[in-house]
Amino acid sequence: MSSHIHDHRILILDFGSQYTQLIARRVREAGVYCELRNPDISEAEIREFAPKGIILSGGPDSTIGEAAPAAPHCVFEMNLPVLGICYGMQTMATQLGGKVESSSHREFGYAKIRAHGHSAFLKDIEDHTT
Numbered sequence: 001m002s003s004h005i006h007d008h009r010i011l012i013l014d015f016g017s018q019y020t021q022l023i024a025r026r027v028r029e030a031g032v033y034c035e036l037r038n039p040d041i042s043e044a045e046i047r048e049f050a051p052k053g054i055i056l057s058g059g060p061d062s063t064i065g066e067a068a069p070a071a072p073h074c075v076f077e078m079n080l081p082v083l084g085i086c087y088g089m090q091t092m093a094t095q096l097g098g099k100v101e102s103s104s105h106r107e108f109g110y111a112k113i114r115a116h117g118h119s120a121f122l123k124d125i126e127d128h129t130t
Contacts, residue, residue, distance in 0.1 A: 006033050010052065013054065053080055057088050
């Protein structure tokens with residue numbers, strides 16, 4: 001991997017999550033340059049930034065509804081890795097033809113996750129509670 005931080009750029013589309021800054025900090029701690037941008041960023045701006053991957057953050061909105069914010073469609077056509085977190089995953093599912101439905105069961109708080117085939121992105125991630 002190159003030692004120049006700008007060689008591997010990650011674009012984070014910020015849908016308004018309270019954790020977006022933490023996500024950016026973790027990416028930067030991994031030695032990767034990233035920038036936060038609004039999801040209404042233009043395709044030209046995304047291509048000019050030339051990301052190696054895109055993260056769609058969470059946010060307070062719901063994908064169920066007419067005015068739901070969405071990622072620019074080009075995000076899914078650029079042959080780049082895309083990570084959707086919370087709302088970001090829901091809008092990605094919806095935009096790619098999936099269906100997101102409401103549930104009476106909420107999923108807030110601690111969740112135990114087991115990752116297989118660790119990459120550098122998940123290095124040193126441990127399962128614990130604080």
